[in-house]
Amino acid sequence: MKWTDLDDNWCPVARTLSLVGDRWTLLILRDCFLGLSRFDQFAESTGATRHIVSDRLKRLVEAGILEKLAYSDRPKRYEYKLTEKGQEFAPALIAFKDWGKKHLPVRRPTQA
């Protein structure tokens, strides 16, 4: 079974996962909450390939979680912002953060 087939599952958790149940998608959302909004920022911050960033942003916009806004007309440049629907995803990310802080302490510090 493919994961997008979960979109009309009886379970609201499954339906949510069919949209955002993938690590890169959730990392991009985290970045949005941290104030990032541009393609290159997402690519660098998450470590996902540009291909993936492109695909995930497209899905998130289609789902109404992010909106794509032009911040420059010449040259055309876009940024991505959380919609209200997206903002309301905060509790889930906070729950992930709390769980990670408590149960997954960093062993090796990231190379500064």
Place this chain on the structure above:
Amino acid sequence: MKWTDLDDNWCPVARTLSLVGDRWTLLILRDCFLGLSRFDQFAESTGATRHIVSDRLKRLVEAGILEKLAYSDRPKRYEYKLTEKGQEFAPALIAFKDWGKKHLPVRRPTQA
């Protein structure tokens, strides 16, 4: 970059995702909270292939989120139960559930 490389990321959300940031893993956890505990139950309930169920259960046990317990000795039969660490993941699933209920209503009822 591979997602398991996120395990020592500075961000606790990323570290959490390196472990459970995948749709089937989260669906299996949902099932555990719903009281399911056996291999075949997970496979049927989530719709994931047995291959995936096997892999994800292994990871979850290694991570200390589930524990594998024998419920029968002859023949050897096992079940999977949430550890305390796993139990504490509840808030994240509840956040997913709430968001899904609010923002992703079911269109077509699942064939009863």
Place this chain on the structure above:
DNA sequence: TGCACTAAGTTCCAAATAAGAACTTATATG
């Protein structure tokens, strides 16, 4: 005895997805 059945996996191959790097497009800047 032997045949079917169950639970918990494993194995196999084809198909889908992801990684990584290079390329494109439109414009601005020196």
Place this chain on the structure above:
DNA sequence: CATATAAGTTCTTATTTGGAACTTAGTGCA
């Protein structure tokens, strides 16, 4: 003109997944 920037796209190769069949160890009839 040459270089730089932002936001993607394209390409090839590698990894992961899907789906079905097979395995293992034991139980329960008939």
